[in-house]
Amino acid sequence: MAFEGLADRLQTTIQKIRGKGKVTEADVKEMMREVRLALLEADVNFKVVKQFVKKVSERAVGQEVMKSLTPGQQVIKVVKEELTELMGGEQSKIAVAKRPPTVIMMSGLQGAGKTTTTGKLANLLRKSYNRKPFLIAADIYRPAAIKQLETIGKQLNMPVFSLGDKVSPAEIVRQGIEKAKEEHYDYVLIDTAGRLHIDEELMQELRDIKELADPDEIFLVVDAMTGQDAVNVAENFNDQLDITGVILTKLDGDTRGGAALSIRSVAQKPIKFVGMGEKMDALEPFHPERMASRILGMGDVLTLIEKAQANVDEEKAKEMEHKFRTASFTFDDFLDQLGQVRSMGPLDELIKMMPGANKMKGLDNIQVDEKQIGHVEAIIRSMTKEEKERPDIINASRRRRIAKGSGRTIQEVNRLLKQFEEMKKMLKQMSGMQQKGKKKGFKFPFM
Incomplete structure (x- = not known):
């Protein structure tokens, strides 16, 4: 991170x-x-x-x-x-036009992740804000840029407007916005061209698109890994286009974070969103106070709760709580819970959002091995339905069969069975404490 x-x-x-x-x-x-x-x-x-x-x-x-x-x-x-x-004081929210559609122009240099971020932002607008996004492919220069956006659109089941690479970007944008208006879309996201460096030709094209589209937001997509260069890029784009906000990508990577802490002060424009991974749902609104808390080791409970609310099925959570209390928690339930928690993001990042995690011994350098989780899933999927529901019937010959079927060792199968039993006992004890009120306000994780 x-x-x-x-x-x-x-x-x-x-x-x-x-x-x-x-x-x-x-x-x-x-x-x-x-x-x-x-x-x-x-x-x-x-x-x-x-x-x-x-x-x-x-x-x-x-x-x-x-x-x-x-x-x-x-x-x-x-x-x-x-x-x-x-970092900006408070969250800077995305604009909403008085008369739809709200037009968002995406800008940035090549390699910053602009096209992918366009898809991520469209996904976030639909998922978190319940909006209908419409994508316009206006990058006619980079090989396969149009194809990339169309692939993202297909993946997200969203419309992508393109006229190939022989029509001018301004004309593509003009026709695209007309179509979005006709079909009553809420947001239009324009994926513009980038360059390896800032030049007059690129800026003139972007100014033309800005004049024609009259966007409500002009976002600059910046790679957080570029450090101080990101600040220079933001200054240059802002001088030419008067951007309304910045989206920082690759903030989950091995970056020192200088760009995030400098851009707001130098360019006087807010960071609106941050990319926290490669998946299409790995884009988050930027909250300066929450980020400050995380930097100082105070956790980030609000983001953790929001991730849980977005990814955890409430009915399943209630059913699971009942299973904890009655000790009827099975390996199938365990797989289901593991899937829901993993959909919230990398487990080591989730742990670091917990207040005080930085002070807990061993947690400061924690690294969750995703391969190990895959091995656990393979072992469970190699069990029969009856074995998943009643692990106590798994004798020596069954253990050998499960190990062979999952490509793991018998020792790994034994370890998982032992850990599962210990976890069930612990959950039952915790549930009993909750029932008796010994732990005031206790809630099961991610529920």
Whole structure:
């Protein structure tokens, strides 16, 4: 995940000051030196770092913090608030035109993931906002760009308008918008051409499309892995097109996060969405406060809840809770739960969203091996229906057959059966605690 190095450095730094009953100016100065280094190492723009450190320092040595009962906590609160402000303060929502369709123009350099992001955004608009999107393929230069968008449209079962690569992009856009109006679509997403670098020809074409389409949003798609270059690209596109927002892609990758922390301050345009994976549902609205919480190791419960609500079947969840209480939880149920949880995203990322996960021993460096999960699924799928419902009947010969059928070892089959029994006992105990009210407000995970 992006910000990992920055998060580690900042969390180590604020840990030193967290429980202090008294905080001196020297403590704040030392902390800010560490914060400055952490931000510069994360490839945050130098001017942005300077301004951020100055703001935090001024507030941290103020009367309100120094004379409070918990000065250490107050300093951390200041860091979080300023980090949130640095990334935009609050979520910047997507525009809605007074008269549909709302037109969104997607722009960016080649390789930033613009076409894929166009599909992801259309999917998000339909899934989370209950809107009808219409895609226009206006990139006539990149080989297979039109085909790529058509494939995405087919995958998502969405209309894609194209006139091939012999018609001018402006004409494609004009006819596409007309068709979207006729067929009463809510949103039009225009996938425009990119280049390997910014040039006048590209910008003139984009200005022509802007003038013709009169878009409600002009999004710049930027690869978060490019660091400081992303900020320069944002500045240039903004000067030419007056963009309305930024979509950062590959924020789940091994990126230092400098672009996300610099773009808002330098280009004065909000980050509206972030790409968190390759799948078509891996695009999220950007919430500065939630991201600040994650960077500082405070978790991100709201995003976790939203992911659960979007991916977990409520009726199945109630049925599963009953099975937990009655200890009638089977291997089929386990497979079903595993599928629902995995659809929420990478498991190690979900764990890191839990408050305090950074302080739990072993969880700070947790890496969930997706291959191992695949092996578990293979073992379960090699069982008969009766074996899945009554694992106690699985004797030595059945274990050999299951191992052979799944391509795993007998030891792995034995380990899974033992872990499953232990999990059932634990869930029954937890359910009993919930029934007796020993754990106030206890809820099963992802339910």
